[in-house]
Amino acid sequence: MFNTVYDVIVVGGGHAGSEAAAAAANMGSKTLLITMNLQNIAQMSCNPAMGGIAKGQIVREIDALGGYSGIVSDTSAIQFKMLNKSKGPAMWSPRVQSDRMRFAEDWRLMLEKTANLDFYQEMVSGLVVKNNKVVGVKTSLGIEISCKSVVLTNGTFLNGLIHIGDKNFGGGRAGEKAATGITEQLVSFGFDSGRMKTGTPPRVDGRSLDYSKMIEQPGDEHPEKFSYLDVTKPLTKQRSCYMSYTSPEVHDLLREGFDRSPMFNGRIKSLGPRYCPSIEDKINRFADKDRHQLFIEPEGWHTVEMYINGFSTSLPEDVQFKALRSVAGFENVKFFRPGYAIEYDYFPPTQLQHTLETKLIEGLYFAGQINGTTGYEEAASQGLIAGINAALKIQEREPFILSRSEAYIGVLIDDLITKGTEEPYRMFTSRAEYRTLLRQDNADFRLTPKSFELGLASEKRMKRMEEKQKKSDAFVQFFADTSVKHEEINPILEQKDSSLMKQSDKMFKIFSRPNITIDDMRQVEAVETYIQEHDLDNEIIEQAEIQIKYSGYIEKEKNNADKLNRLENIKIPKNFDYSKLKSMSMEAREKLNKIQPVTISQASRISGVSPSDVSVLLVYMGR
Incomplete structure (x- = not known):
């Protein structure tokens, strides 16, 4: 079946995998996308929306670099909003409400029209590695497929475990089985792994809601779009979202199920996203608040299914149902499915280079939630960078690395590689020290020339x-x-x-x-x-x-960025032994030996490395 030696094999067809496959194929690499279910390519597993604060900037950057996320966001949009418009332009963030089914369909059709890209539906159970270099993958049917590089984008599927109340079962997403074998093999190669948690709210029947008791949230009067290309026009009609609130009564009903909550009874031990907490976590952490916002988001142009943003939960289904029926407008609500939490394996991203290639195995790249991030946009941007670099390495060209002053994508990857993460990482404008330069409106000026040089931008x-x-x-x-x-x-x-x-x-x-x-x-x-x-x-x-x-x-800001870029130009020799720098703190030596930063600038951003430690390095490197 597979007598071709592929240049790039992408494992997983989510947002990271889809962008990785498109990038590698568009750069001329013979690429294979393997996923467990081809019907679910680029599936929106959680909310039916793209963009938002800082995330919208990332989608614009992906588009400027020749990725597909911006185009698909436009073709499947049902509402457009520019968030933070009352603030300065560095904070403006585009966001679209998407038609979930059309989003996945448009992504698949765009991938099918991409030259050099093959598809295969099966579970990858392991890698073929020789002399610390990846040379292929193994599937659950025992098939070995040869390649020159692999991009792993496994999302929440690695040993995924779904929790609803006191029930739990294996799965990578509702209705889909977990992926096994890869974590265990990577750990045997010397990789560190950990567990993370994320969650999703109930989906309900929109016909059972009373919108007259809610606050309508229409789209912008003059909607824009994501992609800089003229593939689509801005929306001329839009679907509204709605807003309602929880209440003390709702909170009391939710608390009745706390003893059966996997979050509070010890079943879930891993950390969830700090900035997208479950409803039970919110009422526990913010006990002084007597209400929380809920956003009722349509899942598409024609479906009646609604997504209840703000009500992410892993409480028992009967508790979810009883509490939600006490929310204004939800008195007669009918569930399509309850919310749930999912635990999954990830690999601390300090084990990667800035290209997203692993330090331990040559030709192996990680992108998306496997690196400890959360969010479609964060995953898609990593997939794009991993796909680009996998193709460049095979073509024996210079790696593609974006600095912190060039793109939010550069901030995201540098944060992951340099600082690591112990909880699901999401992007915020506050994480970017040069956010006045990294606006959503100028992503094409910043990145299209780079994309053109790569061969992605036409x-x-x-x-x-x-x-x-x-x-x-x-x-x-x-x-x-x-x-x-x-x-x-x-x-x-x-x-x-x-x-x-x-x-x-x-x-x-x-x-x-x-x-x-x-x-x-x-x-x-x-x-x-x-x-x-x-x-x-x-x-x-x-x-x-x-x-x-x-x-x-x-x-x-440009002047500040130029100063920092001077430190970026001071390279640190590969495998440098920091333990010989006795005038440096013990913590700094340990962290630097573990992470092995490439430049003085990267070393300065590692937590535990002080300005005096950086001075020691500068003296040693001859300033």
Whole structure:
């Protein structure tokens, strides 16, 4: 059946696996995607949505790098929202509500149209390793398939154990069996493994809900989209979500089941996601709050199934049902399925290089929840980077590594490799020290040239980005070069309670004022004329506005990034023995020997390594 030696075999067809397979295949590598169920490619196992705070930036970055997540998010979207719009543009985060069934279908159809990509449905039970190098995989049927590299994207399937109340059973997801064999083999090779937990809420019949008792949450009045390509147009119609609240009565009903909760009776020993706690964890940790928000999210355009965001739980199904019926609008609720928790194996990511290749076995890459992350977007970005680097290694090209000042993806991977994680890691804007540079609106400027160099971005995409950048820069220059008479601008300033001008001045200076918007500036005839004559769309206008209003912050952050990048250029020899640096703290020596950072900059970010330890390193490396 398999007489081909594949360049890349991707194990697992979730968000990480799908992006890894697409990237490797699009870079010319002969690729095989093996998954336990081809009907569930890119399945949204939890909420039917993509993006959100910091996650939306990641989806934009994936799109700019030639990944598929942004396109599929657009083709399957039923609602679009730009979150944090009341804050500065560094915080703006796009999010779509998705049609779950269409999302998975569109992903599969895009993969099937991808050249160099084969598919096979079966469970991979182990790896074939020779001389510390991966040379193939073994399936549960005993088939050996040869390859040059493997990307493991096993999600929650490695020895997955599902918990509902005092019941538990093996499974990687509701209705699907767990994957066995891989963890045990990797541990035998010397890998450290651990256990993590995540959970999901009940799904209910939307026909049984009373929406008049809830708060409607419509999409944006002028929706945008994720992908920078013009494959789709922004939504013209949208489905609303709804919001309701728990109550003290609901909390009391939930507490009745605490003695049967696997979280509280010791059955679940692993850590769950801190920033997406279960409802029982919320009412236990935040006992002073008498209510919590619930978001009722439709699962698609036509289905009646609803996802109850905020009610993740592993309590017994009868407790879930009884408590949810006490929520406003849920008095007659019918369940499609109860919520559950799942425990699964992961491998602390400090065992990886920045390429996501393992340090112990050459040609073996890990991506997604196997690295201790949570979230579709985090998984997809890792899959993309692993797929790119697997292909580059086979082609004997330089590895592709994004720095912390280049992308949220760079922050994510650097955090994992350098600091590790003992609880499911999710991205936040606060994790990125250069978030003013890493905005969702400029991901194409930052990353499309890199993607084009890799061979992922087409010439058409590159030219589209260059044209956008050229028009945006020219519009900024127009404001810098053009003066406006005080008698023309003062009526506008007066409307905004802004101090009046006494003489003509450059429009850049006026536009830089915090309370002056592009809509105000468009009242100046010269500005509106320029926009019309140069056919500027909203994307270009918004980009120019951000560049003008935040020019000082952007420049400052660029300077800080440049300083840090100097440390990135100081490489540390491979397998350097830190134990000989006696003037360094014992903790620093232990951590550095274990993680083996590649640069001084990476070493400085390891917890337990102090500034004085970094100084010792700098002296030793001859500054």
